[in-house]
Amino acid sequence: MLDHVFRPGSLGGLRTANRIVMGAMHLNLEARADGGAAMAAFYAERARGGAGLIVTGGCAVSPEGSGGRLYARIDDPARHAALAAWAEAVHREGGRIALQLFHAGRYAAGDATGHTPVAPSALAGRSGGEPPKMLDEAEIQTVIRRFADGAHQARALGFDAVEVMASEGYLLNQFLSPLTNVRDDAWGGDATRRMRFPLAVMAAVRAAVGPGFPVLFRVSGADLMPGSTPPSETQDFAVALARAGADALNIGVGWHESRVPTVQSLVRPGAWTGHAARIRRAVRAAGLETPVIASNRINRMELAERVLASGQADFVSMARPFLADPEIVRKARRPGRAPANICIACNEACIDRSLGDDPVSCMVNPRAGRELEFPRRSHGRRQPRPARLAVVGGGPAGLEGGRALAALGHHVELFEAADELGGQFRLARLVPGKEDFGETVRYFAAELRRLGVRVHLNRPLDAADADLLRGFDGVLLATGVVPRPAGLPGEHLPQVVDYQRAFRHPGELGRRVVVIGGGGVAVDLGHLLAGRHHEVCLLRRSGRIGEGMGRSTRWAVLAELRRHGVRWLTGVRYRAVLPQGVLLRDADGAERLVPADTVVVAAGQSPVDALRPVLAAAGVAHRSAGGAADARGLNAVRAVEEGMRAAHALAGEAERAGDLRRRAAVPPTQRPPRPRRTAGPASSAIG
Incomplete structure (x- = not known):
């Protein structure tokens, strides 16, 4: 209570x-x-x-x-x-x-x-920026009056x-x-x-x-x-x-x-x-x-x-x-x-955007700040006849896409290849401090049930399912990504694993872990493994460790990694993976071996989009979202927002197609006559 x-x-x-x-x-x-x-x-x-x-x-x-x-x-x-x-x-x-x-x-x-x-003293902040002017007596009194005037005006405005x-x-x-x-x-x-x-x-x-x-x-x-x-x-x-x-x-x-x-x-x-x-x-x-x-x-x-x-x-x-x-x-x-949909404190669509000029929203609720662009279904208006729509993939994009389609009043079925919904949120929830990503998965799963979405787990779809997909008025393709190989000699060795396996089975990794890659996925993995007492080293060819992470979060996470003893090297050139570790040339041009019991590849992702040509050939209306649309620069904010946008676009397309089919099914003699256009007043007609 x-x-x-x-x-x-x-x-x-x-x-x-x-x-x-x-x-x-x-x-x-x-x-x-x-x-x-x-x-x-x-x-x-x-x-x-x-x-x-x-x-x-x-x-x-x-x-x-x-x-x-x-x-x-x-x-x-x-x-x-x-x-x-x-x-x-x-x-x-x-x-x-x-x-x-x-x-x-x-x-x-x-x-x-x-x-x-302006400020009480002419001292710039530690984050830089223009040094302020020290307020003098008259300026201080002016600012005080401004606060008073603002309060008075606020009351007058209601x-x-x-x-x-x-x-x-x-x-x-x-x-x-x-x-x-x-x-x-x-x-x-x-x-x-x-x-x-x-x-x-x-x-x-x-x-x-x-x-x-x-x-x-x-x-x-x-x-x-x-x-x-x-x-x-x-x-x-x-x-x-x-x-x-x-x-x-x-x-x-x-x-x-x-x-x-x-x-x-x-x-x-x-x-x-x-x-x-x-x-x-x-x-x-x-x-x-x-x-x-x-x-x-x-x-x-x-x-x-x-x-x-x-x-x-x-x-x-x-x-x-x-x-x-x-x-x-x-x-x-x-x-x-x-x-309730819980705030997971990712900061990526809210605080990070507020520090610049981008409109603020929310990773787990991309409608936030876009209420006019994506209005809720109104019960006071005539609703379109429900379409039968499929969502393929139950990761972040598919979860929001399925929820949005069902909330718009359509009959939705979601097909997920794994035995649980969530996609890469299932990996994120394992990272210390990110446990609430699991709450997001639970929220969406509950919403899909509440909205009547039929969810099929352990049900991958491929070209053999073309007939099944033809039975839908439209398909939202949210099949996500798979880890991309680094393309290094020795990558076939048994001690080399991809990041998804490393997240799911950290107990199988050796004590010394080298991660090839330094983006957000690699940083999260380093955080997880360091908390389990692994010795972790992150490697990156170019850019900063954690490049692409949110401005308000990256510094805090890197400080936590340092506290746990995680090391990293940037500006490296990989030579090969050897049984003893990773052979590379460091930023100073020196060749060195970074010892490792396990090497994890977290060097990028590739889209899972094999169904796209199948849908096109079958003539099924479809939209792609998240990694299935483009794996480059992918993050959860983009995936969830694209799931929402693709759902609204697909719903609109299906509704228009349904209207056309219904009109075609009505004989011309039974259709209501079109209103005749009449000329307005003579003065308007001449203009």
């Missing part, structure tokens, strides 16, 4: 139906020239899915404070109609929405905004609350930290003066919106930066905010430039709730009842329930889980009927 999750809550004067907040996420859709339609549809679906309160992605209060060119701006009147559309869409679904007021400080992208970044961003290393957090605030004036020099700016913002925002309008503050529970704000100052600041009238404290962790992983799959779910608990204790010890919101790496409703039941927090903020499943809250009210 989720008694604590579904207990109504209060944030100032705002009542919420439950204790789950959808945390702020920047989607790179906020500034789209569509009148706010895409973001409105995104937020509306999450409100309909049961979020107690939705917090928007950061909305900049001034031009120089924007995180990039695609951020929303509350100071720009041209954006106000779009922002109002977000609030209106959420309210139509019975939800509540808060606008996050945001200033990036030295994290702002000057090349994108056209303005020099938002139910505002959240002030003072965490994750942005401007207000920069004023609090001795790392970024080295000034010695009224705004810095000791803890009290470093707090002055964010407290002045709190006072100005409160004055701008009045006593009854909820003001939330997103504060840093731990910066995770050596020499930054100590815990005692963090707690003092939280208490000061509560005394100043903040209606809730939302506790974040970590700066973007911190080298401590916070949101990657390596991080244990719920790892950061202790910081919220400490701040809550400090606030209660001061005699204040201000609600505290725990956040970061909480991906299940059951975990949220434990956090609330243990008294660590009063609310729980879940951000990426609402990308993975907009109905995660509503589904929890009806256990057993439909499982």
Whole structure:
């Protein structure tokens, strides 16, 4: 039972139906020239899915404070109609929405905004970028007014609350930290003066919106930066905010430039709730009842329930889980009927894209952010007659393709050659920290059952099945990939295996393992084997180890490999595989033997697409997705998204073909007459 999750809550004067907040996420859709339609549809679906309160992605209060060119701006009147559309869409679904007021400080992208970044001190971040300008007294007062004006405007546009961003290393957090605030004036020099700016913002925002309008503050529970704000100052600041009238404290962790992983799959779910608990204790010890919101790496409703039941927090903020499943809250009210799609913390389609300009979505739910492009089946409209469609392959592309086709109302059969669904997700779930990939497989398997998809396991299809395939109106080909040989002398030796066998049978490998290949598959395999006490060395001809992995994840995984003693060599030229190991020429041109008991080939993949010409010859409408379409540069994000896109395209093609067949079956005398075209008024006809 989720008694604590579904207990109504209060944030100032705002009542919420439950204790789950959808945390702020920047989607790179906020500034789209569509009148706010895409973001409105995104937020509306999450409100309909049961979020107690939705917090928007950061909305900049001034031009120089924007995180990039695609951020929303509350100071720009041209954006106000779009922002109002977000609030209106959420309210139509019975939800509540808060606008996050945001200033990036030295994290702002000057090349994108056209303005020099500003900060408490002229110190650039460790990740590089343009050195910021130190704010002077007049500029500080201007920024404070901008926050106040933004809050006032948010209320006027129909938002139910505002959240002030003072965490994750942005401007207000920069004023609090001795790392970024080295000034010695009224705004810095000791803890009290470093707090002055964010407290002045709190006072100005409160004055701008009045006593009854909820003001939330997103504060840093731990910066995770050596020499930054100590815990005692963090707690003092939280208490000061509560005394100043903040209606809730939302506790974040970590700066973007911190080298401590916070949101990657390596991080244990719920790892950061202790910081919220400490701040809550400090606030209660001061005699204040201000609600505290725990956040970061909480991906299940059951975990949220434990956090609330243990008294660590009063609310729980879940951000990426609402990308993975907009109905995660509503589904929890009806256990057993439909499982939630769990966020697996891969970061590839969400955080990594948010750091650039690509639209944010979700690996396990590629509809996220594309709700208008791929609308759900509407029961209020005439539905097309169901087509009979086949999906060949039960890996990531096939799972999403089958789910999407069935959700569109079609009769679907899925054929999988293995004895279990999942494809390469079955390998990924074996890697430490990636166990939730198995939850994704279970979710899709349950969805296929719920939607009535007939699943045939241990059923490979080949050219002999052409007659079977002719019986379908269309086929989605998602047959995946197979490991590609490296083409080296000695690759036939018994100690040489491909990566799929190595993942499935790691106990059969020798103690010393050399992996030919340094991409994401090789890195995952190295992580798995190192955790089983193998000595692992990764080899790569060109490029970096982990090339192609997500920007927010690669560094953390490589640090974990180093911790486990995994070695790697790049810039090598292979000579041969020998019984003693791999003979190569290293980056310095020296010939050397890398000893190995087992050599694993993880040097690429080839598509399994032999059915494509069979389908073409049989005249069966078909689409390919994932590795079956193109194995080059393949990753799970692309495979799942292509499964969705191929399903919608195939469904449309099958529906059109069905309409034509039905029209052809009706004798011309029984068809309704076409309406006659008539000329309009004379003035129109002459024009």
